[in-house]
Amino acid sequence: MTLLATTAVAVTQAPPAEDVVTWIPGGDAIGWRTPIAREIRPAGVTLTPLVAPNWLARLPRVKLGLADGGSVDFSSLRGKVVLIDFWASWCGPCLQELPHLQKLHADNQPKGLAAIAINVDEGAELARTSAKKIGLTMPIGINDGLDDQFGVRILPTVVLADKAGRIRGRWDGYRAGLENVIEEKVQRLLADEPDGTLRPVAQALKGARVLRGVWVRDLPGEVDGVLAITDRDPAKTRVVAAGGGAIMTYDGDGEIKGKARAPSWAGRLLDFGRAADGTKEIAAYRVGSTMMGIVALPSGDARNVDAGAPIATAAVLGAATPENRALAIVTTNGTAIAKANGSEAKRQEGVPKILDLTGAPVVALYEDGHIGPIGTYEHQGPARAEGAARLLYAGDDRTAAVGPRAVVASALGRFLPGERTQLAVVTYAGHVALLDTADGALLVDLVWPDARDVSAADLDGDGRDELVVGSSRFVTVLTGAGS
Numbered sequence: 001m002t003l004l005a006t007t008a009v010a011v012t013q014a015p016p017a018e019d020v021v022t023w024i025p026g027g028d029a030i031g032w033r034t035p036i037a038r039e040i041r042p043a044g045v046t047l048t049p050l051v052a053p054n055w056l057a058r059l060p061r062v063k064l065g066l067a068d069g070g071s072v073d074f075s076s077l078r079g080k081v082v083l084i085d086f087w088a089s090w091c092g093p094c095l096q097e098l099p100h101l102q103k104l105h106a107d108n109q110p111k112g113l114a115a116i117a118i119n120v121d122e123g124a125e126l127a128r129t130s131a132k133k134i135g136l137t138m139p140i141g142i143n144d145g146l147d148d149q150f151g152v153r154i155l156p157t158v159v160l161a162d163k164a165g166r167i168r169g170r171w172d173g174y175r176a177g178l179e180n181v182i183e184e185k186v187q188r189l190l191a192d193e194p195d196g197t198l199r200p201v202a203q204a205l206k207g208a209r210v211l212r213g214v215w216v217r218d219l220p221g222e223v224d225g226v227l228a229i230t231d232r233d234p235a236k237t238r239v240v241a242a243g244g245g246a247i248m249t250y251d252g253d254g255e256i257k258g259k260a261r262a263p264s265w266a267g268r269l270l271d272f273g274r275a276a277d278g279t280k281e282i283a284a285y286r287v288g289s290t291m292m293g294i295v296a297l298p299s300g301d302a303r304n305v306d307a308g309a310p311i312a313t314a315a316v317l318g319a320a321t322p323e324n325r326a327l328a329i330v331t332t333n334g335t336a337i338a339k340a341n342g343s344e345a346k347r348q349e350g351v352p353k354i355l356d357l358t359g360a361p362v363v364a365l366y367e368d369g370h371i372g373p374i375g376t377y378e379h380q381g382p383a384r385a386e387g388a389a390r391l392l393y394a395g396d397d398r399t400a401a402v403g404p405r406a407v408v409a410s411a412l413g414r415f416l417p418g419e420r421t422q423l424a425v426v427t428y429a430g431h432v433a434l435l436d437t438a439d440g441a442l443l444v445d446l447v448w449p450d451a452r453d454v455s456a457a458d459l460d461g462d463g464r465d466e467l468v469v470g471s472s473r474f475v476t477v478l479t480g481a482g483s
Helices: 092-111 123-134 178-190
Strands: 018-024 032-037 048-053 063-065 071-073 081-087 113-119 140-142 157-161 167-172 198-206 211-218 223-229 238-243 246-251 256-261 268-274 280-285 291-297 302-306 311-317 326-331 334-339 354-358 363-366 371-373 390-394 400-403 407-413 422-427 431-436 442-447 451-457 466-471 474-480
Touching: 018 422, 018 431, 032 431, 032 442, 048 474, 063 140, 081 092, 081 178, 092 113, 092 123, 092 178, 113 123, 123 140, 157 178, 167 178, 198 211, 223 268, 223 280, 223 466, 223 474, 238 268, 238 280, 238 466, 238 474, 246 291, 256 291, 268 311, 280 311, 311 354, 326 354, 354 390, 363 390, 363 400, 390 407, 390 422, 400 407, 407 466, 422 451, 431 451
Parallel strands: 048 211, 081 113, 113 140, 223 451, 407 451
Antiparallel strands: 018 032, 018 400, 048 198, 063 071, 081 157, 157 167, 198 442, 211 474, 223 238, 238 246, 246 256, 268 280, 280 291, 291 302, 311 326, 326 334, 354 363, 363 371, 390 400, 407 422, 422 431, 431 442, 451 466, 466 474
8 A cells, every 4th residue: 555645735836025005986987007116225226315394483473562552463473583672671680681682683683583581570661771772773672471372480591482473492590602602503594404393204105295294293202093173263273193192283383273182092083073062073983993083182181982893993873963963894803883972882783894984974995895885785787996905995986995904094185286185195115195086197106114104184374285194193274285
């Protein structure tokens, strides 16, 4: 008897070298497929740094009364380097410093320096008299609580802002020779030197000059999710970020408008509209958690929603009206719906398996590739997105964009001049790409290894969207270079 030994040889396939985004057209539109390479250091390609300005506090938007009866609006000083000196006639160090600042003012006013000496507590008449004795010709401001806004505790205090109104220098108190330090800084700002204000955030493989950084801010810890929220009142447009156990809220300029403790389930963020009393709310969840919830802004007050099983993804239903709001939650046990004020999600029976959700109204990507409204599954013809795991966009005209599981986040917006829209995607391999939705052209490919989430909204009211990227411990806002 002969024994024949057989050996099974496993044939392994190399993982794909790219992540393909597919645009499925509605009607007579043209579809496309665009690959995004996974490689982050391709041979023979020179990467171009993409930088963003570090967020810096700005001069307040106030109108300051002057001792001569006039006034100066700080917003009118944009385009000039602004030097503000807080002083009083009874302050000996102030009287030592002011002659130096007066000379700095006289020499550099024609070059674009706007110097203002703000008397903190002596009134207009005494301020005028004292300034004349010292020989000041620069404008003399009368304090009206501005020292509190700047946190002035010592006189003199000098604050220096660049041409964009960003505060770039501050000196509390005076010592001999300090005037030389201040003058050197003034000259740098007059010459528009960035002086360490720019931070590299990514490396461009393609489209290095298509986008530019608007601002970047540090988070208390690793970012979990970002969300850009527009409002009818541009002043109320917000960027929300979850990370490091906190939920941070910023205005369009990057100013902190709220900070709250983040519940353990606060990861990915969804716009949940407004409650009946007008309170702005967001929904949040972590993949794999059985609990998600609703957070009120800016207070951070939160309520839990039990999903009943580990969460894969979620979306908001009916956010436009407070009474119709609900959460659609895809779990390992199926799809569940939670009402706005409910504490538990109710499992939906008879709904085929859903892989992903997106949009408003919510559209689902079903396991067989069908794309359609959630809860009203009607299979129509062959599967439309076989092999896809992510639903990146779904339009009212049945247009959709899909991708593999390696695409971890996406956002649609009009970031560039013109009427065309672009789709921003983040891949697990460490790319942030911008695709033209008309033809799939890869407009921008950024190597951004720690990018985790993106969102889009018009933060500055110019009619074009900004792209918000959450990465590592930072929130970065980008806009079209021509914006």
